[in-house]
Amino acid sequence: MTGEVQASLRRIWGLMYRHISLYRASWPRLLELAYWPTLQLCIWGFTATFFAARLGNPGIVAAGALLGGVLLWEVALRTQMGLALGFLEEIWSRNLGHVFVSPLRPWELVAALVGISALRVVIGLAPALLLAWLLYAFDIFDIGLMLIPFVADLMVMGWWVALGVISLILRHGAGAEALAWSVLFGLTPLSAVFYPVSILPRAIQPIALALPSSHVFEGMRTVMAGGGVAWGHLGWAIGLNALWLGAAILVFANQFRAARTSGALISIGE
Numbered sequence: 001m002t003g004e005v006q007a008s009l010r011r012i013w014g015l016m017y018r019h020i021s022l023y024r025a026s027w028p029r030l031l032e033l034a035y036w037p038t039l040q041l042c043i044w045g046f047t048a049t050f051f052a053a054r055l056g057n058p059g060i061v062a063a064g065a066l067l068g069g070v071l072l073w074e075v076a077l078r079t080q081m082g083l084a085l086g087f088l089e090e091i092w093s094r095n096l097g098h099v100f101v102s103p104l105r106p107w108e109l110v111a112a113l114v115g116i117s118a119l120r121v122v123i124g125l126a127p128a129l130l131l132a133w134l135l136y137a138f139d140i141f142d143i144g145l146m147l148i149p150f151v152a153d154l155m156v157m158g159w160w161v162a163l164g165v166i167s168l169i170l171r172h173g174a175g176a177e178a179l180a181w182s183v184l185f186g187l188t189p190l191s192a193v194f195y196p197v198s199i200l201p202r203a204i205q206p207i208a209l210a211l212p213s214s215h216v217f218e219g220m221r222t223v224m225a226g227g228g229v230a231w232g233h234l235g236w237a238i239g240l241n242a243l244w245l246g247a248a249i250l251v252f253a254n255q256f257r258a259a260r261t262s263g264a265l266i267s268i269g270e
Helices: 003-024 027-055 057-092 106-136 140-176 179-186 205-209 212-224 231-262
Strands: none
Touching: 003 027, 003 057, 003 106, 027 057, 027 106, 057 106, 057 140, 057 179, 057 212, 106 140, 106 231, 140 179, 140 212, 140 231, 205 212, 212 231
């Protein structure tokens, strides 16, 4: 490993350690990570139990798909918010200008925040996964090896959505901060989390199919219904993620250069 790579990894770890220290020193921050996934699981878990009790075996299948959708969608939500809020932490603490006085490069900042967002997902979803097993006898790992690409695709989607949000914050300042909480929630109806794309109006279906998430959840339901591996949906999810991620990186790089030239990296949030 060259010295330049080692130096880059040290800078990435240094920024990650800063955020890890914030969570180590604040139990409310750790509680917040698990609060929303656990609350969502309880609400939808009781709904799934109701369906299973009233409808018998079809209800049990529907309940499993419902709980699987809740847990997998939380992967995308927590990933997106982890990256976007990590960037906002630097703005709120007036640290963004200080960070880039150092040799830290923009892609190293993004890499560090990606690492932190992945850690937030693990910490935030672990209690929800345990409760799903204890309260509802549901084990997301029953999906099998297909769970790995499903989770990976949803995490990548969370990252490119977050990069888009950060680009808007760099462009419009503090007025765009609310998007860190709302953008992916707004995509929920189009992501086919709890129902197939065919349920949507025909005019909206092409928009839904342009999102990787809709293919992930269609594939998840196929697997859970015993239909085998949905290679077509998996391929579309991977391809769309590559396309959207590439576009998000280009937009972020362009907005970052513009913000650095205009001095917005110092003044943003003021």
